[in-house]
Amino acid sequence: MSAIVVNELTKKFRRNLVFNDFNLEVFDGEIFSIMGMEGAGKTTLARILFHFLKPNKGTIRIFDMDGQKESKSVKEFTGYVPEEVWMYDNLKPMAIFNHTLAFHGLKNTDDIQSLMEYFELDNRHKFADLTDSERKRVAIINALIAKPKLLVLDNPSKDLSRAMLDKLFTHIKRLQSSEGLSVLLLTDDLAIGQRYSDRGAYLSGGRLTGIEYLKDKKNNDKVLRIFDELIDVGAFEEIGATLLKDESGDVEFFYDGYLPTLTTVLHQQKVKNYVLEDAVLENKVEIFKSGRIISERPVPPAQEAKTSLDETSEKDTIIAYDDKAFEAEASETSAPMEDDTVILSEAPLKDEAQTTDAAKENAAEEIAAPKEEQAPVEEKTAAYDSDSMILDSRKTQPIEPVDSDDVLEEKYSFKPKKGDE
């Protein structure tokens, strides 16, 4: 049984088609990341999964339960850490956690203490007075103490330092092997997705592209640079190459297909001056920033047509879970960020309405409020210094108002009991 199965999901906000026949399967016990630019639809997907938003079309099954009709039961064994955390401002973390345990009928109060220590959180301040990082950690602990089978994390890197993220995923991986926890990680940071997931995919144009095994994955991603004049770009695109740069005498493609096919085309096109190099994450980021889609990997021909392969093309690049490879890539891709490539806190959407049913259904659950970001105090670990791989499509994704019946619930909060503060 899979943790999540989404079938032919379509979601639009007025004329803005966010999901278009979108399909997803997250296996039981895996960490799956969906990586996409800001505005690609990650938060919308999370809200649909938890029935806070109604899709126009499609089915959602969470551990084989109907994500919409049985959403209340689904919430009993799932945890959601939203990008923007909303909680009752006057409560201290401990009171919030005790409420959550009571809601789930659990008594594991020991977990609260150990998780607070692990995530370096104390109980001195009310929620309203916490930093964004502390609020996010409250949401994480709140989700974990309910012992979920599935955890959905929406953009955790927005408020957490790399060191804290590393702690979070160390803990998650422990739960993955001891309890079989499944995780859906939604992120606009490719490095985070690649770093922590078993499998991942890119969300673009309302669909998932390029599902990849990231753990221990050796891949074939290349960048081809051609310095000849008058190149037939179409001939390369036909075999799945994605155009990165098109200037006379300086053309670049991203290619992750079968290399002999590429060298055949190079040969046919009589290309003389070219370089084929291992791609770095930055190349993929470039593609996603530009809105282009990495083509499906072409199927290799049955008979390997061995041609005069460029020496460098024989060398595989290791992306993802191997630490050393990650560090190597991180150092290659740590170029300064462009002006428009910063993480930004998404302003809460004011045009969403709330229905009383959904509000009731989620009473006594999480979660948090938007706040100006403060610099996290945790130390950065050297391996995670490639901060530059953040995607941002703000300028191309205006927020449109939505019909009120599109939204089942925007915020979910709970009412505190007397004496909680």
Ligand SMILES: Nc1ncnc2c1ncn2[C@@H]1O[C@H](COP(=O)(O)OP(=O)(O)OP(=O)(O)O)[C@@H](O)[C@H]1O
């Ligand atoms: N309630 C809403 N009303 C109207 N448009 C919406 C609403 N919620 C989301 N959208 C639009 O849907 C698209 C997807 O937004 P969403 O927040 O899901 O993206 P995202 O990938 O999570 O981005 P971010 O990283 O900024 O959170 C955007 O174009 C956004 O403007």
